[in-house]
Amino acid sequence: xxxxxxxxxxxxxxxxxxxxALAGIVVxxxxxxxxxxxxxxxxxxxxxxxxxxxxxxxxxxxIVLLNAFMGLPPVVVGLLVYLVLSRAGPLGELGLLFTPGxxxxxxTLLVLPIIAALCxxxxxxxxxxxxxxxxxxxxxxxxxxxTLVWDTRFSLVTAVLAGLGRALSEVxxxxxxxxxxxxxxxxxTTAIALETSKGxxxxxxxxxFILIALVxxxxxxxxxxxxxxxxRYG
Amino acid sequence: xxxxxxxxxxxxxxxxxxxxxxxxxxxxSATIEAGPATIILGANGAGKSVLMRLMHGLLAPTTGxxxxxxxxxxxxxxxxxxxxxxxxLLRRSALANVTYALALAGVAAAGRExxxxxxxxxVGLAGVAHRPARVLSGGEQQRLALARAWALHPExxxxxxxxANLDPGATREIETVIRAFDAAGTKIIMSTHNLAQxxxxxxxxxxxxxxxxxxRAPVEEFFRRPASAEAAAFLxxxxxxx
Amino acid sequence: MGVIAGAVLxxxxxxxxxxxxxxxxxxxxxxxxxxxxxxxxxxxxxxKAGIQxxxxxxxxxxxxxxxxxxxADVVLVxxxxxxxxxxxxxxxxxxxxxxxxxxxxxxxxxxxxRIAGTKDAAEAFRKIRAARAPFVSRxxxxxxxxxxxxxxxxxGIDIAREKGPWYRxxxxxxxxxxxxxxxxxxxxxxxxxxxxAFRNRGELAILVExxxxxxxxxxxxxxNPARHPHVKExxxxxxxxxxxxxxxxxxxxxxRIAGEQLFFPNAAR
Numbered sequence: 001x002x003x004x005x006x007x008x009x010x011x012x013x014x015x016x017x018x019x020x021a022l023a024g025i026v027v028x029x030x031x032x033x034x035x036x037x038x039x040x041x042x043x044x045x046x047x048x049x050x051x052x053x054x055x056x057x058x059x060x061x062x063i064v065l066l067n068a069f070m071g072l073p074p075v076v077v078g079l080l081v082y083l084v085l086s087r088a089g090p091l092g093e094l095g096l097l098f099t100p101g102x103x104x105x106x107x108t109l110l111v112l113p114i115i116a117a118l119c120x121x122x123x124x125x126x127x128x129x130x131x132x133x134x135x136x137x138x139x140x141x142x143x144x145x146x147t148l149v150w151d152t153r154f155s156l157v158t159a160v161l162a163g164l165g166r167a168l169s170e171v172x173x174x175x176x177x178x179x180x181x182x183x184x185x186x187x188x189t190t191a192i193a194l195e196t197s198k199g200x201x202x203x204x205x206x207x208x209f210i211l212i213a214l215v216x217x218x219x220x221x222x223x224x225x226x227x228x229x230x231x232r233y234g
Numbered sequence: 235x236x237x238x239x240x241x242x243x244x245x246x247x248x249x250x251x252x253x254x255x256x257x258x259x260x261x262x263s264a265t266i267e268a269g270p271a272t273i274i275l276g277a278n279g280a281g282k283s284v285l286m287r288l289m290h291g292l293l294a295p296t297t298g299x300x301x302x303x304x305x306x307x308x309x310x311x312x313x314x315x316x317x318x319x320x321x322x323l324l325r326r327s328a329l330a331n332v333t334y335a336l337a338l339a340g341v342a343a344a345g346r347e348x349x350x351x352x353x354x355x356x357v358g359l360a361g362v363a364h365r366p367a368r369v370l371s372g373g374e375q376q377r378l379a380l381a382r383a384w385a386l387h388p389e390x391x392x393x394x395x396x397x398a399n400l401d402p403g404a405t406r407e408i409e410t411v412i413r414a415f416d417a418a419g420t421k422i423i424m425s426t427h428n429l430a431q432x433x434x435x436x437x438x439x440x441x442x443x444x445x446x447x448x449x450r451a452p453v454e455e456f457f458r459r460p461a462s463a464e465a466a467a468f469l470x471x472x473x474x475x476x
Numbered sequence: 477m478g479v480i481a482g483a484v485l486x487x488x489x490x491x492x493x494x495x496x497x498x499x500x501x502x503x504x505x506x507x508x509x510x511x512x513x514x515x516x517x518x519x520x521x522x523x524k525a526g527i528q529x530x531x532x533x534x535x536x537x538x539x540x541x542x543x544x545x546x547x548a549d550v551v552l553v554x555x556x557x558x559x560x561x562x563x564x565x566x567x568x569x570x571x572x573x574x575x576x577x578x579x580x581x582x583x584x585x586x587x588x589x590r591i592a593g594t595k596d597a598a599e600a601f602r603k604i605r606a607a608r609a610p611f612v613s614r615x616x617x618x619x620x621x622x623x624x625x626x627x628x629x630x631x632g633i634d635i636a637r638e639k640g641p642w643y644r645x646x647x648x649x650x651x652x653x654x655x656x657x658x659x660x661x662x663x664x665x666x667x668x669x670x671x672x673a674f675r676n677r678g679e680l681a682i683l684v685e686x687x688x689x690x691x692x693x694x695x696x697x698x699x700n701p702a703r704h705p706h707v708k709e710x711x712x713x714x715x716x717x718x719x720x721x722x723x724x725x726x727x728x729x730x731x732r733i734a735g736e737q738l739f740f741p742n743a744a745r
Contacts, residue, residue, distance in 0.1 A: 087546035087704060095706075097547055098501060098532055132292055133322035137338050137382075138312060147334075151325045179532035182515070197651025198510050199658070199676030233325050233366050 007205030014206060021183075022207075026214065029187040032100055032174065033167035036107035037115075041160055044112050048119030049145035052127055063120065069113035074106075075172030081106040082176050098179040103187070106173040111163040118159035122152045157226050161219055168215055188214075241302040241310045241389050242268040242421060244289060249298035251284055258284050259445045262298070268389075270437030271422035273453065275429075277468060280442040282425040283394055289423065290316050290392050312339065315383035316392040320399060321375040323367040328359060328378050331367050335382045353385035354378075357411050373404025380411045391415055393424040397431065409435060429472055433457060441465045499528035500711045503540075503548035505619060506649040507577075508694070509533035511669030511738055516731045521718050527711050535649060537617030543567055543697070546704035549712040552719075554619035554667075554694045568697035574719050575728050575739045576693045577669050579623055581684035582654075583609075584661040591663075597687040598630040605633055608642040610662035614653045615645035623692065624665045630689065654680075667692055669738040694739075696720075719743070 014022050051063060083089050085097040085105075096102045126148050134144045149156065171189035178185035180194060188211045195204035244266040251259040259281045266272060266289075274282045287293040288300055291307045291314075302310035323331050332350035341349065354360045357377040362370060367378060376396060383391055393412065397405040405428075412435055416422050426432055432439065432453065439456040441449040443464040451461060460466045508514060509531060518529045532542065536553040543551040544567050551568065553559060554576075562568045581600055583591065589607035591600040604611055614621045628635040635643070644662065646653050650670040657664040658678035671682070684690075696716045701709045718724045720743035728741045 087706065088544075092546070098530065130322055132287075133316075133318060135292060136290065136311070136314075136316040137335050139338055143338070147324065153325075179530075181530045181532060182509075184528075184530050194510075194651075197506070197649055197655070198670075199651060199654055199674040201676055233368075 003201050003205060006202040007209060010202055011206035011209040015210065022210075024183065025186055025188055025191050025207075026210070028100065028185075029168060029189070029211075030214075032103045032187060033107060033164060035104045036111055036167050037160060037164045039104065039108045040112040040115055040163060044115035044163075045119050045149050045156065046145065048116040049123045049149045050142065051116070052120045052123035053141050053145045053148065063117075066113050066117045066120065070117050072110060072113065073172065074110055074170040075176065077110050078106050078173035078176035081109065081173070085177065097177065098181060098185060100178070100185060102177040103174045103185060106177045107167045107170070110170060110173055111167050114166055115159050115163045118162060119149070119152075119156055122155040122159065123148045126152050154226055154230055157222055161222055164218065165215055168211065240268075241305055241313045242266065243303060244390075245299075245301040246289070247299040247301065249285075249288060249295045249300060251281075251288060251293065252296045257445060259288070259442075260297075262447050264440065264447060264450065266421075266423065268421050270452075271416050271424070271435055272438050272440060273432045273436035274423070274425040274440045274442065275432060275468075276425075276442035279444075281445045282442055285442065286316075286392050286394050286423065286425055290314055292316075313389040314392065315386050315388040315390075316394070317376070317379045317383055317396050319395040321372075321379040323375055323378060325368060326366070327364045328354065328367045328370065328381075329363040331378060332382050332385050336385055339386055349385050350381075353381040356384055356414065357381040358407070371404070373400050373407055376400065376404070376408055377411060380408070380415075384411075384415070388420060390421045390423060393422070393426075395426055396424070398427065405431070429457075429469075441468070443468070498526060498711070499530050500549040500708050500715060501547065502529055502531050502550045502552055502715070503538075503542040504531050504533055504552040505536055505539060505554060506533050506651065507554070507620065507667045507670045508552065510649075510651055511667070511673050512733070513669065513728070513731055513739060517724075517727055520727050521715060521724070524723075525711075525714055525718065527714065529715060535614075535616045535618035536622070540567075543699045546699065546707065549699055549708045550696060550715055551699060552694065552696045554692050555622050556693050556695060558619075558622070559695045559697060563697060566703060567700055569700050571695045571697050572716055572720055573742055573744055574694045574696050575725075575741045575743075576691055577667055577739045578685065579620065579665050579690040579692055580668050580671060580682045581663065581690075582657065582666055582671065582680045583663040583683045584679045585681050586661070586679070587683060589663065592683045594684050595687060597684055597689050598627055598632075600684045601627050601631040601633065604663050605631070605638065608640060610660050611643050612653050612657040612660065612662045612664045613643060613645045614650065615647045616649070618649070619692065620650060620665060620667060623690075627665070627689065669733075672733040672736060672738060693742075 051059065081102065082097065084091050085094065085102050086092055123145065130148060134147065139147065169189065171193055174187055175190050175193065178190065180186050180190040188207055192204045192207045195207065246262050246264045249259060249262040250257065262285065274285060276282050284293065288295050291311045324334060329347070329350050332353055333346040336346040336349055351360060351363060354363050357380055359374060359377055359381060362374065367375065370378060397408050400408065409431065412422060424435065436453045438450065438452050440447060441456065448464045449456065449460065449462040456465065457469065460469055514531050522528055532548065534542065536555045536558065539551055539553050540558060540562050542548045543562065552574070559571050563571050581591065581597060589604045589609040591603050594600040613624060625635065644656065644660065646656050650666060651674070653664060654666060654670070654674050655676055658676055658680050661679050696719055698709065698712045698716060699707045701707045725741035725743055728739050729737060731738055
């Protein structure tokens with residue numbers, strides 16, 4: 001229990017001291033997870049929307065699969081990506097293993113189903129309201145899907161934030177494909193894992209507090225932006 | 235055959251619709267010509283909404299045929315517009331809602347805004363062009379839906395109980411716009427529960443009873459001397475003083 | 477809205493500019509990383525050679541696996557038999573002894589198996605088994621795990637058959653195993669380096685040390701370029717040569733925790 005108090009003090013000291021190693025770790029965490037979320041969103045939003053609007057054979061199976069993949073174990077995703085990017089694997093030539101690029105790839109795969117599944121749900125709910133009018137105006141399924149993605153954008157912010165939260169907090173995938181290399185692929189979660197295994201629990205916890213604060217800050221900022229936009233656009 | 239692009243007359247041949255094991259419409263046959271404003275009347279569950287959607291192409295008939303002057307239903311739909319009981323508007327400005335419809339209709343980007351503004355002016359909403367559509371009042375939203383239809387200059391305008399959710403003031407505004415459509419030559423096909431409104435706006439009545447076309451007559455004749463027993467009973471029930 | 481997009485974009489573009497072109501990947505063990513040796517050693521080499529050394533710290537088994545797959549240029553582990561096999565099978569070029577540290581037998585200060593001060597590590601293990609005292613094993617094919625198994629063999633105990641609830645297999649690195657032993661007040665074989673750097677000791681203390689059987693030899697191997705042409709042969713060789721050079725060996729000896737030397741250089745002359 002005294003570790004928690006000690007950790008709180010250490011967290012404050014780390015942040016106040018603007019420790020460059022810590023700054024590097026935080027920046028890398030944000031870079032990797034934000035990149036992954038951006039990449040995932042680009043694919044997940046159209047995918048989820050088309051799944052919501054379209055009617056084709058296998059649609060229900062695809063929805064079940066997408067929902068199930070929301071809970072993909074990060075360590076399994078990491079292992080699969082590792083096997084693909086390893087020199088002994090099909091894409092070894094790219095030399096991506098143990099780089100931030102590999103971490104982005106792994107997290108993108110992890111986060112994509114979450115954003116897509118939540119997008120599908122939001123768009124499907126809206127589709128019930130909009131379907132007749134949009135079809136009356138002559139919108140194709142693809143056009144309707146895009147229109148609904150923009151119209152449900154406030155709900156979709158929540159979906160994207162869910163993906164970002166998952167990316168910033170996972171350790172299994174980035175540990176395997178990144179290798180937790182000091183100064184190169186060490187992010188907040190892998191640093192916490194390392195300090196824990198070294199027995200430096202106070203430092204690990206301090207990093208944990210900083211991570212939680214960071215995620216909370218991001219969510220607060222998103223909420224402010226969302227509310228301002230909602231006021232403007234109804 | 236259609237070689238002048240006009241989609242009327244609309245011919246319904248023994249049109250029927252089944253869903254969920256129930257027969258909602260059966261044996262509907264009629265030819266709808268350009269000109270008179272057509273009002274569809276009937277009790278709740280008589281099939282008015284389904285009939286409108288079958289005509290507009292949002293539903294496919296289970297039996298029978300819906301034929302627009304020999305054109306494909308896709309080609310015909312482009313010359314129609316529909317306004318629903320609750321206006322469905324996008325989360326953007328009033329103007330953007332109209333330009334969206336114009337974009338879907340294939341109008342070049344350069345001309346969309348001007349056409350949209352003209353439509354808004356027609357319904358008296360030019361002042362709120364840049365307001366978010368969703369913050370407008372119920373009456374304004376329905377007028378916006380009509381402006382959106384107006385910008386498309388449709389040959390046929392379907393209206394499914396357009397003033398059911400509006401107060402008398404807003405209802406009057408909507409009726410003014412509908413009359414403007416009518417005066418501009420747009421064919422009106424409208425369902426309503428408001429019999430006084432039917433008398434105000436309509437030229438002919440299609441009366442549905444339990445999924446069948448029970449009667450078709452010019453509006454005044456329908457109200458004063460209904461030919462069918464069902465229509466008479468309906469009117470008696472709706473107008474206790476008749 | 478635009479301000480935020482700009483901020484995100486700026487953030488994404490900031491650091492990747494420093495993508496190093498001159499680097500090698502070294503697969504090593506958790507004990508070398510967690511003891512802090514690399515933090516001390518690598519900057520010296522990087523400054524001299526201008527080559528960044530990226531260390532992926534895993535258990536010995538996994539580190540050698542990385543070498544076999546060609547995902548590392550150099551392997552630095554402490555399991556001489558496995559290393560020889562690695563070279564014999566053609567995955568590595570040659571094994572270079574670099575340094576040694578030693579293992580220690582840790583246990584709770586209360587010492588229920590009464591092993592404190594025992595000179596013979598195998599004898600200590602016999603006592604632990606007899607007392608059925610809680611014992612934590614890494615059970616992860618690491619050099620430490622293999623050394624532990626060797627001690628059970630030396631004690632005449634077939635641990636696979638004779639283990640019971642007292643024998644806890646964590647399947648983890650040195651640090652997590654230490655955490656577990658600390659929490660359970662259990663006996664544990666650990667390398668001195670990780671122990672000295674470990675902060676969560678609880679009731680644990682060194683009970684047995686100095687037995688030559690607790691010797692822990694580290695070797696560096698260049699992954700065979702004949703097997704994996706993409707291996708950075710020149711830079712990898714440079715690193716290994718530096719490790720066994722007088723400068724590298726001195727640097728290794730100079731690393732201390734609380735005044736105590738952890739690793740003892742012994743590269744073959």
